[in-house]
Amino acid sequence: MKNTYFDLIEQSYYFPQEGFDLRGDSLTFHGISLKYLIKKYGTPFRFIYLPKIGEQIKKSRNLFNKAIKKNNYTGKYYYCYCTKCNHFSHVVNEALKHNVNLETSSSYDIDLILHLFKDKKIDKNRKIIHNGYKTQEYLTKIIELQRLGFKNNIIVLDSINELERIEKLANGEKVKVGIRMAINEESQSAYYTSRLGIRHTKIPEFFQNQIKGKKNIELKMLHFFVDSGIKDSLYFWGEFQKAMKLYVELKKQCDTLDSFNLGGGFPIRNHLGFEYDYEYMIKEIVSNIKTACSAENLPDPDIYTEFGKYTVGESGAIIFEVLEQKQQNDTESWYIINNSLMNTIPDSWSIFEKFILLPINKWNNEYKRANIGGISCDHSDYYNSEDFNQEVLLPSYSDDDKEPLYLGFFHTGAYQDAISGYGGIKHCLIPAPKHVIIDRDEKGNFFDYVYRNEQSAEEMFKILGYTKDEE
Numbered sequence: 001m002k003n004t005y006f007d008l009i010e011q012s013y014y015f016p017q018e019g020f021d022l023r024g025d026s027l028t029f030h031g032i033s034l035k036y037l038i039k040k041y042g043t044p045f046r047f048i049y050l051p052k053i054g055e056q057i058k059k060s061r062n063l064f065n066k067a068i069k070k071n072n073y074t075g076k077y078y079y080c081y082c083t084k085c086n087h088f089s090h091v092v093n094e095a096l097k098h099n100v101n102l103e104t105s106s107s108y109d110i111d112l113i114l115h116l117f118k119d120k121k122i123d124k125n126r127k128i129i130h131n132g133y134k135t136q137e138y139l140t141k142i143i144e145l146q147r148l149g150f151k152n153n154i155i156v157l158d159s160i161n162e163l164e165r166i167e168k169l170a171n172g173e174k175v176k177v178g179i180r181m182a183i184n185e186e187s188q189s190a191y192y193t194s195r196l197g198i199r200h201t202k203i204p205e206f207f208q209n210q211i212k213g214k215k216n217i218e219l220k221m222l223h224f225f226v227d228s229g230i231k232d233s234l235y236f237w238g239e240f241q242k243a244m245k246l247y248v249e250l251k252k253q254c255d256t257l258d259s260f261n262l263g264g265g266f267p268i269r270n271h272l273g274f275e276y277d278y279e280y281m282i283k284e285i286v287s288n289i290k291t292a293c294s295a296e297n298l299p300d301p302d303i304y305t306e307f308g309k310y311t312v313g314e315s316g317a318i319i320f321e322v323l324e325q326k327q328q329n330d331t332e333s334w335y336i337i338n339n340s341l342m343n344t345i346p347d348s349w350s351i352f353e354k355f356i357l358l359p360i361n362k363w364n365n366e367y368k369r370a371n372i373g374g375i376s377c378d379h380s381d382y383y384n385s386e387d388f389n390q391e392v393l394l395p396s397y398s399d400d401d402k403e404p405l406y407l408g409f410f411h412t413g414a415y416q417d418a419i420s421g422y423g424g425i426k427h428c429l430i431p432a433p434k435h436v437i438i439d440r441d442e443k444g445n446f447f448d449y450v451y452r453n454e455q456s457a458e459e460m461f462k463i464l465g466y467t468k469d470e471e
Contacts, residue, residue, distance in 0.1 A: 005359065005367040005395040013272040019052075019314070019410075020272075020356075025363040027408065029317065032438060032446055034360045038406055041450070043321040044339040044433040048413055050094045051440050052315035057081075057098045060266070060307065063279050067286040075258075075289075075300035080129055082264060083109055085308025085414045090437055090451065095311060096121050103306040105132035110141035113150075127152040129261070129306065131180070131223070134162045143169045156180050156223045156261070160198060160206055163217070170216065177211075178221030178261065179203055181246060183239045194227065200246050207250055218256045221304070222247045225263025230281055240285075244292040251298050260289060260301040266310040268411055270354045309414040316413025318344050318433065319360065322405040323375070325397070333370050335394065337407060339433055340374035342381045343426045345412055346419045349380045357383070357392060360406035365395035372407070376428040423455060425463055431455035 006025070009015050021028050026035045030049055037047065057079060064077040080101040083092060096116070104110060116122045128150060130142050139155075139162070146153050156178040157163055166175055180197035198206060211217050224243035226236055243260075251257050262285065267276055286303070293300050320337035327333050347353035357372075369391050374381035384392055397405050423432055432455040438448045461467045 003366055004364050005393075006363040008367050008393060009272070009363075015272065017272065020358070022363060026361045027358055027363070029408075029410070034319065034406075034408060037436065037448065038319060038360065040448075041434055041436055043319050043406065044337070044344070045436050046316070046318045046344070046412075046433050047436040047438055047448070048088075048091065048312075048316045049438045050090065050315065052413075053091065053094045053312055054098050056307075056311050056314065057095065057100060059278070060282075060305065060310070063282045064286065064303065064305075066279075067283045070283070071286050071290045073286055073290050073300050075302045078127060078302060078304045080127070080304060080306045081311050082306050082308030083112060084418065086312045087112065087418065088451075091312055091315075091413075092116070093121060100311075101127035101129070101304075103129045103131055103308075107135060107138040107141055110138070110145055113145065114148075124149045125152060126150070128154070129178070129221075129304065130155045131158070131306070133158050134165070136165065139165055139169055143173075143175075146170075146173070146175070152176075154178050154220050154259075156221065158197060160202070160210070163210055167216070172216055174216050174218060176218045176220045178223050178259070179206075179219070179250075180223040180225070181243055183224070183226055183243075196225075197223070200242060203246060204249060207254070212253065219250070219254050220256060221259040221261050222250060222257065223261040223263060225261075225306075226265055229265035229267050230262065230285075231267075232277075232281060232284075240288065241292075244289060247301065248292055248296050248298060251293075251301075252296065258299070258301050259304055261304040261306070264306045264308055264310065266305075266307055268309055268313040268414075269356065270411060271356060311414075313414035314411045316416070317408050317410040318412055318416075319406060319408045322407060325370075325399070326373075333368060334373050335370045335405070335407070336373050336375065338375065340376040340378075340381050340427055340430045341372065341383050342374060342376060342378060343420050343430055344433060345383075345409055345416055347415060348383055348409075350419065354385075355412055356410040357394075358408055358410065359395050360408055361403060362395040362397055362405055365397055367393050368396045370394045374430075376430060378427060381427075423452070423459070425460060426455070429457075429460055431457075431460070 019030050023033055061079055068077060078101055080103045081095040082103045084105045113128060142153060142155055154176045155166060158180055181200045181203060182194045182197035211219055226239055230236060247260055290300055320339060322335045323338050324336045325333060342349050371382055371384040372392060395405060426432060434454045435451040436448055437451045438446055440446045
């Protein structure tokens with residue numbers, strides 16, 4: 001009896017499932033033949049499937065609005081996209097097609113906002129939440145943005161000292177601010193309280209002494225964010241209730257406070273056995289806010305989320321070819337791919353992030369356990385465990401096979417290029433792979449094109465100073 005890779009997947013998970021199916025013995029992604037893309041572009045290549053971005057935005061909006069209606073909730077829901085998650089114009093423009101608001105985190109993000117305005121992608125009514133540590137340059141640009149007429153800026157205070165610097169720059173002009181509450185980290189963290197935000201015990205005193213009564217400072221928002229994500233756990237709900245208690249305390253003293261910001265944190269699928277009840281979590285969030293405010297006869301606040309990875313993570317993938325299989329001892333088999341995992345999916349080795357890993361072809365072959373190695377000379381350039389079953393199982397193959405084995409890492413659309421440095425200098429001077437964009441036209445037919453070809457030696461040598469631009 002032959003135990004094929006298809007048998008393994010079919011018996012272990014519900015398959016096919018959203019986004020993944022087979023055509024013959026080869027994988028498709030949202031109905032798109034990956035073998036077609038491999039034949040057209042070669043490997044390795046990274047691609048992003050733009051329609052998935054809109055699907056994610058619509059899903060969150062629909063579920064929040066459904067929960068709002070069910071709970072007779074009087075506040076509104078605002079979806080913000082975190083630009084830091086993926087800054088590429090095709091990604092941001094796709095999100096803006098669905099009328100998202102924006103969240104910034106650094107000085108150059110403001111230049112990006114101005115660029116979008118110049119290109120008529122946004123207008124001055126767009127809600128823009130400014131997070132992160134506020135350098136003087138960052139604050140200066142935010143105030144300049146406000147003076148240009150962007151009337152829905154909210155500067156989320158990350159520290160008490162930021163307020164004084166804002167007041168000096170604003171020079172008497174009214175500024176809308178939020179306050180970020182520092183959360184206590186989970187027990188396994190290397191530190192107890194997040195460096196981000198202001199201690200919740202200090203916030204009431206800070207409001208009383210430095211915000212209350214000032215005509216030029218308008219407190220609009222309490223910001224609360226759990227780094228490990230929005231989960232149905234005692235830890236998350238404990239921090240959530242602490243934030244709601246603080247919101248109620250501040251709201252009783254501040255008429256202008258009308259927004260509760262959950263930050264980001266919706267998880268994305270990182271294995272085929274992924275289960276998360278988005279509808280239940282959203283219903284519970286809205287219901288808990290409603291209950292807390294109703295108990296004190298307070299109006300329901302507007303709810304903001306800042307989804308980055310949730311927005312774009314499931315739209316991305318990277319495809320490799322297995323160059324060689326190496327049997328290093330009796331039990332360990334290595335599949336060597338044609339790029340570096342450290343360079344292309346840095347989350348996998350830096351913070352041990354897991355992704356959906358699937359073969360593109362050979363699903364009717366028997367399977368075996370394998371370690372995946374990159375072509376760099378670094379010991380850490382490998383991938384050998386999955387979040388769900390703790391080991392990587394892939395089709396076995398013969399070195400005499402005419403067709404190579406191709407592998408795909410899926411749902412890699414968030415942070416990978418930002419962390420590895422898109423188009424910069426890579427470890428061992430291994431080039432950044434080709435970047436392909438996939439979209440669908442008005443009739444639903446997909447089309448694809450190259451955004452950028454594989455990085456060349458000339459591009460890297462220019463950065464390193466070996467060659468210079470022609471004058």
